[in-house]
Amino acid sequence: GLDDTKKNEMNTIKKYDKQIAIVFFLLTVGFITLAMTNKTFLNWAYERHQNQISWFIRPIFLIPFCFFAYKRSWTGIAVTIFCLLTSMFWFNKPETTSEEVKAFLQFEIDWLGGEWNIQKWLLTLTIPISFFALGLAFWKRSLFMGLGVVVLMATGKIIWSIQSAGEAGKSILVPAVVGLLVCTGLIYFGFKRLEENNPNR
Numbered sequence: 262g263l264d265d266t267k268k269n270e271m272n273t274i275k276k277y278d279k280q281i282a283i284v285f286f287l288l289t290v291g292f293i294t295l296a297m298t299n300k301t302f303l304n305w306a307y308e309r310h311q312n313q314i315s316w317f318i319r320p321i322f323l324i325p326f327c328f329f330a331y332k333r334s335w336t337g338i339a340v341t342i343f344c345l346l347t348s349m350f351w352f353n354k355p356e357t358t359s360e361e362v363k364a365f366l367q368f369e370i371d372w373l374g375g376e377w378n379i380q381k382w383l384l385t386l387t388i389p390i391s392f393f394a395l396g397l398a399f400w401k402r403s404l405f406m407g408l409g410v411v412v413l414m415a416t417g418k419i420i421w422s423i424q425s426a427g428e429a430g431k432s433i434l435v436p437a438v439v440g441l442l443v444c445t446g447l448i449y450f451g452f453k454r455l456e457e458n459n460p461n462r
Contacts, residue, residue: 282335285343292346297373305350307366312352313436319348320415320440323395327407327448330399331455338396364429365422372425387417404452408445415441 296303309315322345329337375381391414398407419437422430 278335282339285336285339289339289343289346292343300374303370303373307349307370308354309350309352310366311358311362312355313362314352315349316433316436317439319345320437320444322348323411323414323444324447324451326392327395327399328451328455330396331402331452333400342392359432361429361432365432368425368429384421391417399452402456404449407452408448411444411448412441 296306322341326338326341326345329341391410395407395410395414398410415437419434422433424430
């Protein structure tokens with residue numbers, strides 16, 4: 262029946278969990294490499310990233326990321342990271358864009374295209390380290406450690422944006438704060454629900 266088919270599909274995914282995850286990890290590396298080496302592609306992606314819908318949905322990807330870490334699914338984690346990064350160009354370029362948004366995105370492009378010194382590499386490394394810490398927290402089923410990492414990630418992004426881009430950096434405040442509130446609320450209630458359904462985990 263339908264349930265058996267679904268079980269077979271889930272078993273197949275579980276069986277090839279790490280192999281599928283590696284494929285999406287390589288796709289993610291490929292996307293980052295393309296963005297860093299092809300200025301035409303980067304400019305095209307950032308033009309579409311002017312659409313602030315992508316600003317609001319990006320933090321939401323932390324919810325499935327935490328869910329898949331809780332479920333210990335490498336495939337789910339890898340697919341979520343790939344979707345999080347590529348979502349910047351999912352939506353069409355908006356007809357009108359505020360000068361603040363344009364200025365902030367131009368700052369990000371210039372920052373990525375500028376000279377890469379030790380300080381910039383160390384700052385960039387905080388991103389994968391943060392995701393590792395977040396994944397580890399939910400892999401170990403630690404809700405408050407996980408929520409702490411989410412808050413630190415959002416706060417760090419806000420502080421860096423405002424300190425580095427000035428007034429233009431304030432354009433991320435609303436999406437970042439809304440995303441933080443939605444994420445922490447849904448992660449909290451989702452975690453409690455998972456724990457109730459798995460009392461003997």
